[in-house]
Amino acid sequence: MIYIDTSAAMKLVRPETHSDDLSNWLRERRHHPVLSSVLIEVELIRATQRSAPEKLHRAAEVLRGVGTVTLSPPVVTRAAAYSEMSLRSLDAIHVATAEHVVAVTKVGLEAFVAYDDRLLDAARSVGLPTVAPGIA
Numbered sequence: 001m002i003y004i005d006t007s008a009a010m011k012l013v014r015p016e017t018h019s020d021d022l023s024n025w026l027r028e029r030r031h032h033p034v035l036s037s038v039l040i041e042v043e044l045i046r047a048t049q050r051s052a053p054e055k056l057h058r059a060a061e062v063l064r065g066v067g068t069v070t071l072s073p074p075v076v077t078r079a080a081a082y083s084e085m086s087l088r089s090l091d092a093i094h095v096a097t098a099e100h101v102v103a104v105t106k107v108g109l110e111a112f113v114a115y116d117d118r119l120l121d122a123a124r125s126v127g128l129p130t131v132a133p134g135i136a
Contacts, residue, residue, distance in 0.1 A: 001032060001033050001035060001101070001102075001105075001107050001108070001109050001110060002026070002029060002032050002033070002034045002035070002109070002110050002111055002113060003034075003035050003036060003094075003097070003098040003101070003109060003111070003112045003113065003128075004034055004035070004036050004040075004066060004113045004114075005036065005040070005091075005094045005112075005113065005114040005116070005119060006036075006039075006040055006043040006044050006047060007114050007115040007116045007119070008022060008113045008114050008115055008132075009036070009040060009044050009062055009063075009066065010044065010047055010048070010051075011023075011115065012026075012058075012062045013044065013047075013048055013052065013055050013058045013059045013062055014048075014051070014052045014055050014058070017134075018115065018132070018133060018134035018135065020134075021133040021134025022113070022133045022134065024133070025113075025131070025133035025134075029110065032110055033067055034065060034066050034067065035066065035067045035068070035069055035098075035101060036066050036067075036068060036069070036094070036097070037068065037069055037071065037075075037093055037094050037097040038068040038069060038070055038071055039071070039090055039093055039094065040063070040066060040068065041063060041068060043090070044059050044062065044063060045059055045063075069097050069100070069101055071093065071097075072100070074100055075093065075096045075097050075100050076093075076096075078096035078099060078100060079092035079093045079095070079096035080092070082095070082096075082122065082126075084121075084122055084125065086118055087118065087119075087122045088118070091116065091118065091119045091122060092122070094114075094119065095112075095119070095122050095123050095126060095128070098112050098123065098128055099126055099128065102128075109128060109129060110129065111129050111130060111131040112128040112129065112130045112131070113130075113131055113132070113133070114130070114132060115132050115135070120132060
């Protein structure tokens with residue numbers, strides 16, 4: 001199972017640094033389910049509308065390939081409990097969602113994929129394996 005956040009998903013919508021690295025990394029793992037918080041549906045569309053409105057069709061295609069996890073009370077409770085002061089609210093929800101899915105499904109997480117250093121640090125701090133393809 002792979003968890004992807006919006007900073008990574010955006011690289012699949014429009015060409016950015018490391019877009020090819022991420023695409024290749026995901027292609028090599030095409031049999032792994034890709035999940036994210038339902039937040040990605042709002043975040044990805046809003047980010048695309050701001051930066052590349054002509055790519056909205058591509059954002060919709062990317063979203064079709066991502067299974068979404070609802071924002072449940074256990075996820076909210078977990079996200080609110082993180083002590084890391086620099087962790088933003090939506091990022092806390094992404095980390096909590098990944099933790100919750102692993103705990104509930106008992107399926108190992110191959111990687112929490114993101115391109116935001118604070119988010120990656122937070123995911124690592126709770127024991128999630130992280131990757132930002134193309135970044136050593």
